[in-house]
Every structure is written in structure tokens, then in C-alpha cells.
Amino acid sequence: PPCTDFDMAYFHSYAHVGIHEEMIKDRVRTETYRAAIMHHQQYIAGKVVLDVGCGTGILSIFCAQAGAKRVYAVDASDIAVQANEVVRANKLSDTVIVLHGRIEDVEIDEEVDVIISEWMGYMLLYESMLGSIITARDRWLKPGGLILPSDATLYIAPITQPDRYSESIEFWRNVYGIDMSAMLPLAKQCAFEEPSVETISGENVLTWPHVVKHVDCYTITRQELESVTTRFKFKSMMRAPFHGFAFWFDVEFSSPEIFSNDNNPPSSVIESPNEHPTNGSQRKKRVNPNEALVLSTAPEDPPTHWQQTLVYFYDPIEVEQDQQIEGAVTLSQSKENPRFMNIHLEYASGGRSFVKESVMR
Amino acid sequence: PPCTDFDMAYFHSYAHVGIHEEMIKDRVRTETYRAAIMHHQQYIAGKVVLDVGCGTGILSIFCAQAGAKRVYAVDASDIAVQANEVVRANKLSDTVIVLHGRIEDVEIDEEVDVIISEWMGYMLLYESMLGSIITARDRWLKPGGLILPSDATLYIAPITQPDRYSESIEFWRNVYGIDMSAMLPLAKQCAFEEPSVETISGENVLTWPHVVKHVDCYTITRQELESVTTRFKFKSMMRAPFHGFAFWFDVEFSSPEIFSNDNNPPSSVIESPNEHPTNGSQRKKRVNPNEALVLSTAPEDPPTHWQQTLVYFYDPIEVEQDQQIEGAVTLSQSKENPRFMNIHLEYASGGRSFVKESVMR
Numbered sequence: 001p002p003c004t005d006f007d008m009a010y011f012h013s014y015a016h017v018g019i020h021e022e023m024i025k026d027r028v029r030t031e032t033y034r035a036a037i038m039h040h041q042q043y044i045a046g047k048v049v050l051d052v053g054c055g056t057g058i059l060s061i062f063c064a065q066a067g068a069k070r071v072y073a074v075d076a077s078d079i080a081v082q083a084n085e086v087v088r089a090n091k092l093s094d095t096v097i098v099l100h101g102r103i104e105d106v107e108i109d110e111e112v113d114v115i116i117s118e119w120m121g122y123m124l125l126y127e128s129m130l131g132s133i134i135t136a137r138d139r140w141l142k143p144g145g146l147i148l149p150s151d152a153t154l155y156i157a158p159i160t161q162p163d164r165y166s167e168s169i170e171f172w173r174n175v176y177g178i179d180m181s182a183m184l185p186l187a188k189q190c191a192f193e194e195p196s197v198e199t200i201s202g203e204n205v206l207t208w209p210h211v212v213k214h215v216d217c218y219t220i221t222r223q224e225l226e227s228v229t230t231r232f233k234f235k236s237m238m239r240a241p242f243h244g245f246a247f248w249f250d251v252e253f254s255s256p257e258i259f260s261n262d263n264n265p266p267s268s269v270i271e272s273p274n275e276h277p278t279n280g281s282q283r284k285k286r287v288n289p290n291e292a293l294v295l296s297t298a299p300e301d302p303p304t305h306w307q308q309t310l311v312y313f314y315d316p317i318e319v320e321q322d323q324q325i326e327g328a329v330t331l332s333q334s335k336e337n338p339r340f341m342n343i344h345l346e347y348a349s350g351g352r353s354f355v356k357e358s359v360m361r
Numbered sequence: 362p363p364c365t366d367f368d369m370a371y372f373h374s375y376a377h378v379g380i381h382e383e384m385i386k387d388r389v390r391t392e393t394y395r396a397a398i399m400h401h402q403q404y405i406a407g408k409v410v411l412d413v414g415c416g417t418g419i420l421s422i423f424c425a426q427a428g429a430k431r432v433y434a435v436d437a438s439d440i441a442v443q444a445n446e447v448v449r450a451n452k453l454s455d456t457v458i459v460l461h462g463r464i465e466d467v468e469i470d471e472e473v474d475v476i477i478s479e480w481m482g483y484m485l486l487y488e489s490m491l492g493s494i495i496t497a498r499d500r501w502l503k504p505g506g507l508i509l510p511s512d513a514t515l516y517i518a519p520i521t522q523p524d525r526y527s528e529s530i531e532f533w534r535n536v537y538g539i540d541m542s543a544m545l546p547l548a549k550q551c552a553f554e555e556p557s558v559e560t561i562s563g564e565n566v567l568t569w570p571h572v573v574k575h576v577d578c579y580t581i582t583r584q585e586l587e588s589v590t591t592r593f594k595f596k597s598m599m600r601a602p603f604h605g606f607a608f609w610f611d612v613e614f615s616s617p618e619i620f621s622n623d624n625n626p627p628s629s630v631i632e633s634p635n636e637h638p639t640n641g642s643q644r645k646k647r648v649n650p651n652e653a654l655v656l657s658t659a660p661e662d663p664p665t666h667w668q669q670t671l672v673y674f675y676d677p678i679e680v681e682q683d684q685q686i687e688g689a690v691t692l693s694q695s696k697e698n699p700r701f702m703n704i705h706l707e708y709a710s711g712g713r714s715f716v717k718e719s720v721m722r
Contacts (some may be wrong), residue, residue: 089541
């Protein structure tokens with residue numbers, strides 16, 4: 001696709017150092033990637049790697065440290081200039097080749113054994129670079145090559161968040177003794193019209209999450225991403241004011257089956273039946289070192305710079321324990337700006353049904 | 362002056378509730394204003410008050426509670442619509458008259474006894490409404506009328522802030538074991554090109570502040586505000602890396618001299634010689650209830666939403682105890698956008714001299 005003005009603005013924003021500082025300082029993110037690279041050292045040592053959206057080049061350097069023969073580090077943003085300086089200062093210019101351009105435009109004259117990328121956006125798909133991974137995979141990945149991460153899963157769950165509601169909304173009912181309830185409609189609109197990126201905890205989640213989309217990086221197509229729809233049905237595990245829905249994701253770093261089937265038993269065999277079923281992602285990280293590494297952004301896991309993405313209702317719905325919440329969600333590209341995401345939510349509970357449209361800008 | 366596109370964007374941004382929520386929740390700000398209104402009740406009860414930039418109308422309502430006969434609450438932003446709703450819901454429509462428009466454009470058919478306004482911007486003058494106070498004063502204030510606050514003072518002081526410098530800059534020297542010093546020039550530019558609004562503490566300040574500008578709200582003119590220049594000379598009280606300059610302000614709520622001279626001795630008489638001279642603003646608040654109330658945004662006082670405004674150097678200057686720092690600062694309107702502020706700093710220490718230009722956008 002041609003490079004639009006929106007793309008230009010997006011790439012330019014990534015030249016700002018603060019964004020890279022924040023991502024690198026997210027230790028959950030960076031250390032999980034480093035662990036995944038070291039865990040897959042046998043697939044990287046002596047091989048050709050492509051790092052899509054390399055930023056400051058940190059993942060490319062980890063791959064070089066893991067013994068990669070050659071790493072192509074590609075970024076369309078001006079940060080590529082810095083990545084090149086970092087690579088040179090670390091005397092890795094023979095191994096890491098920084099290419100400043102869009103993945104659709106750069107030239108690489110060989111196939112690659114491994115594609116690595118930290119492509120995930122807020123709620124996985126917002127401003128994500130997954131399209132670029134697909135392009136890179138289809139242009140250069142060898143048959144049987146490795147993609148890190150291999151899988152990604154986006155979740156949705158109903159949440160209660162009384163503190164936030166009270167701070168931004170109920171607050172107006174008594175302001176230094178003055179009744180400012182007249183502010184409530186505008187306060188609700190300002191606070192809750194758009195999705196909100198914030199950190200919640202496991203206690204805010206009313207029940208197990210539902211999978212909105214599972215992405216297999218080996219097979220996903222651009223067409224599949226244009227619009228994602230799923231129906232959900234939840235049963236609240238508690239009586240609570242239901243304030244909205246939270247989205248979060250995890251990504252897995254699994255080895256291709258052709259390699260891993262020999263040594264690793266199927267994961268179901270090693271799952272511990274005593275563990276709580278919500279701890280799936282943590283279990284994978286800890287119980288068995290041969291299991292896939294997971295980078296989770298779930299509310300019950302340590303916070304990351306992705307936090308969680310919340311879509312609040314203007315008014316909470318009081319739900320009883322075991323009360324059903326059902327509906328559907330559709331995520332699609334905004335026509336206003338292809339980097340924006342429309343979130344269309346329909347939900348019903350206790351005999352009432354609702355629609356919430358919001359745009360993540 | 363005519364209403365520009367810049368003005369329109371500015372007024373529109375103030376329709377967002379979050380800004381008013383933040384200002385109201387700043388208890389130092391709101392409670393000091395309330396205390397000042399109650400302290401001046403004798404000047405307000407039965408009188409006509411004008412609230413310039415009323416926002417949600419909270420100060421106007423405080424004035425009504427203090428017994429004002431009539432309060433004109435003026436705001437150019439759409440928040441005036443909300444203010445009107447709040448006033449109506451509190452059954453104060455007979456007293457508080459909300460006018461939606463610029464102070465230059467609205468019509469008020471009587472003179473006013475009191476002008477009250479929370480007009481201060483970051484570093485006092487950035488996006489401040491002081492020009493509107495001047496207009497209001499010259500159009501409507503009765504001779505001998507009261508302006509709250511009566512005075513404002515902007516300060517500058519040299520600071521040391523090793524934590525910030527280390528987090529944003531030194532950080533790149535060792536990133537998960539990788540030397541990313543190549544990022545340093547860009548990191549310095551991104552972090553320190555523009556002024557930064559952040560909260561520091563008294564410990565970050567190298568010596569007593571210097572007054573950049575004292576504003577007497579009864580006599581200040583628009584012309585005086587076009588460009589403010591001052592020369593400064595400091596002597597560092599400690600050996601430290603000197604990272605830049607901080608700006609902060611305080612405002613005083615004094616009664617006109619004609620009223621207060623009768624009862625109050627000159628302030629020098631009641632100053633306690635045992636107190637530390639930096640605590641001037643706190644002393645005024647606490648020692649004598651007849652002394653002027655002060656709203657301070659100094660690093661040694663409780664933090665406010667104004668925080669402090671910092672201008673960092675790209676590289677710190679190592680200063681010894683008693684080392685002199687001298688120079689000059691000029692604040693002026695940006696030609697790019699009249700709401701932006703240019704900060705021109707010249708400073709010399711230890712035989713070297715420097716210039717730092719920055720724009721607050």
C-alpha cells in the first residue's frame with residue numbers, strides 16, 4: 001500500500017525518544033523478549049533474522065548476542081538512524097544491517113530464518129504492526145522458519161471499576177459542599193466516550209475472559225484483520241456494578257511443531273490440575289521450561305506499558321451473582337483514519353440491551 | 362483584540378471536563394481561593410462581583426455564599442453552559458449571571474466592586490488570563506474596588522535534579538547490558554528542548570529564588586506583559602550538578618491599603634526573626650491571620666496542579682559551594698502562536714557562558 005500522510009505522522013511520532021524509553025523500561029516486555037530469544041537460541045545462532053519495526057535496535061542486538069549470522073533491522077521511523085548508531089557503537093555493523101524504510105519498500109536479497117517483532121499495539125490491534133509482519137513473512141520467511149512471537153490472543157471481559165467511576169463522576173455530586181450534578185452528563189461523555197488505557201487489577205474483572213481473536217502469526221492474513229467480530233456470553237461471578245469491558249492480550253513464543261514435538265509432551269499432560277484455571281498464562285511461564293514463553297498484559301499479571309484498554313458505559317449496570325451478560329463486539333478500521341479503530345459493542349443483561357460505539361484515536 | 366483561531370482552539374480545550382476536575386481537585390488552589398473569599402467577606406457581602414474565566418462557576422458560587430449581591434461569571438469556553446446549569450441547580454440564578462463570551466465582548470451594565478479570577482497559567486504567564494483581568498479592571502472596576510488576587514510574583518532559581526537526568530539520559534549508557542550512548546544527543550534534545558512541567562522539592566533548589574516579575578493587579582498593563590526581562594545573580598549554597606532553572610509563582614490576596622492600614626501593623630513588625638527566610642510565603646499564611654493569604658506554587662510548599670516549570674540544560678554544570686551563577690531571562694510572546702511563550706536564558710558560571718532558547722507550546 002502507498003505511504004499515506006497518516007503513516008508519515010505515525011512514523012514521525014516514533015522518532016521521539018520518550019516512546020522508546022517507555023517501551024525499553026517496560027521490563028516485562030523487554031525481558032520476556034530477551035528470554036524468548038535466548039530460549040530459541042538454537043533457531044537463531046548462525047541464522048538470518050529479520051526484526052520488523054526495530055526501534056532503537058535492542059531486539060536485533062539480543063539476536064546478534066544469541067549468535068545470529070545476520071540481522072536485518074527495519075524501521076520506517078527516523079529512530080532507525082539512532083539504531084544504526086547504536087549498532088555501530090557496539091561494533092555489530094557486520095551482523096546487524098539497519099534499513100530505514102517501510103517493510104513494504106525495503107529490499108532484502110535473501111530469505112530469512114526468523115522474523116522477530118514487537119508489533120503489538122494497545123488492545124493488541126490498535127496501531128499494531130501486524131500487517132507488516134504478514135508482509136515480511138510472505139516476502140522473506142523460509143518455509144519452516146520461525147516467527148517470534150508465534151501467536152497472539154485478544155481477550156474481553158466485563159469489569160467493575162467503582163473507584164474510577166466515583167472519582168470522575170460521583171465526584172461532581174458534592175464539590176466543596178456545592179451540588180454540581182449538572183456536570184454529570186458532560187463528565188460522563190468526557191470520561192467515557194472514548195476507550196481509556198489504564199491499569200486495572202484481577203479484582204476488577206467480573207468473570208473469565210472471552211477470546212475476541214486468536215492470531216496465528218504463521219497463517220494470519222490482512223483480510224482477517226479488517227474486521228474482527230465475536231459473540232460473547234458471560235456469567236458474573238459476583239454482585240457488582242458492571243462498568244464496562246476491558247480488553248487485553250497475550251502473545252506466545254512457541255517453537256514450530258516440527259522442532260518441538262520430539263522433545264515436548266503435549267501441554268495438556270503437564271498442566272497441573274490443582275492450579276486455578278485463570279492462571280493459564282503464568283502457568284505456562286513457570287511450570288515447565290520447555291513450555292511456550294508468554295508475554296501477558298492481563299489484569300492479574302504484572303502491569304506493562306500496554307496496561308488494559310477499557311470501554312466504559314455512561315451508567316453502570318447492577319448485576320447479581322450468576323447474572324448473564326451477552327452480546328457481541330466488532331473491531332474495525334476507522335474510515336476517518338485507517339490507524340484509528342472502531343469498537344462496536346452490543347450487550348444485554350437483566351433484560352435490557354445496549355449499544356456502545358467508540359473510536360480509539 | 363479580535364478572536365483568533367488560536368483563541369478558538371484554546372477556549373474549546375477548556376470545554377473538556379477533565380481540566381476543570383483537575384483544577385477543582387487541586388485543594389491548595391481551591392481552598393486558598395475559598396479562604397480568600399471568606400476572609401474578604403466584608404468587601405463582598407452586598408456587593409457586585411465579576412469572576413473572570415469562571416469555568417464551572419465554583420468561585421462565583423463561593424462569592425454568592427459570601428453574600429454577594431450579584432456575581433457576573435464570564436467564560437469564553439463552552440464550560441459556561443455547564444456553569445449556568447450548576448448555578449440554576451443551586452437556585453442561584455438570581456445572584457449569579459453567567460455570560461458566555463470573551464471578557465472583551467460581553468456587556469455588563471454596571472460597575473463592579475470586586476474582580477475575582479483564577480487566571481494564572483504555568484509559570485504564571487503561560488496561557489494566563491491576566492490580559493483579561495486588565496480589560497475587566499479597566500472596563501468595570503469601581504475606584505477603590507478589590508481585585509483577588511491582588512499581586513502575583515514569578516520566581517526563578519537554579520536547580521539540581523540528578524534523578525530526572527539519570528532516568529532520562531544516563532539510562533541509555535547501559536540498557537540491559539547494551540551501551541546505547543549513541544542515543545544520548547537525541548535523548549537530551551527530546552527531554553530538554555522544551556520546558557517541562559514537573560514537581561520538584563525544596564531540596565532541588567540551589568539557592569534563594571530571584572523575582573522575575575512582580576505583578577500588581579491594580580496597575581499592571583498589557584504592554585508590561587509583552588516582554589519581561591530580568592538579570593539575576595545567584596550564589597549556589599552547595600556543591601552540585603546544576604541542571605537548569607525552575608520557575609514558580611505565588612499570588613497574594615491582600616486587601617486594598619485604604620482598608621487595611623488602620624488595623625494592621627506593617628508586616629515587618631510581626632515577622633518572626635527566628636524563622637527561616639525562605640519560608641516567607643508560609644509565614645504570611647500562618648503567623649498572623651490579618652496578613653495576606655498566599656497561594657504558593659513553590660517547591661518547598663505543598664504541590665499544586667501548576668507544579669513547577671523547569672528549563673533543563675543539555676549538560677549539567679558542576680558548581681562548587683558559593684560559586685556564582687549570573688545571567689538574564691526574557692519571557693516573550695511567540696510570533697508563531699501568541700499563546701506560546703519564548704524563554705530566552707543567558708547564564709554564566711565558572712568562566713563559561715551559555716544561551717538556552719526554548720518555547721513553551
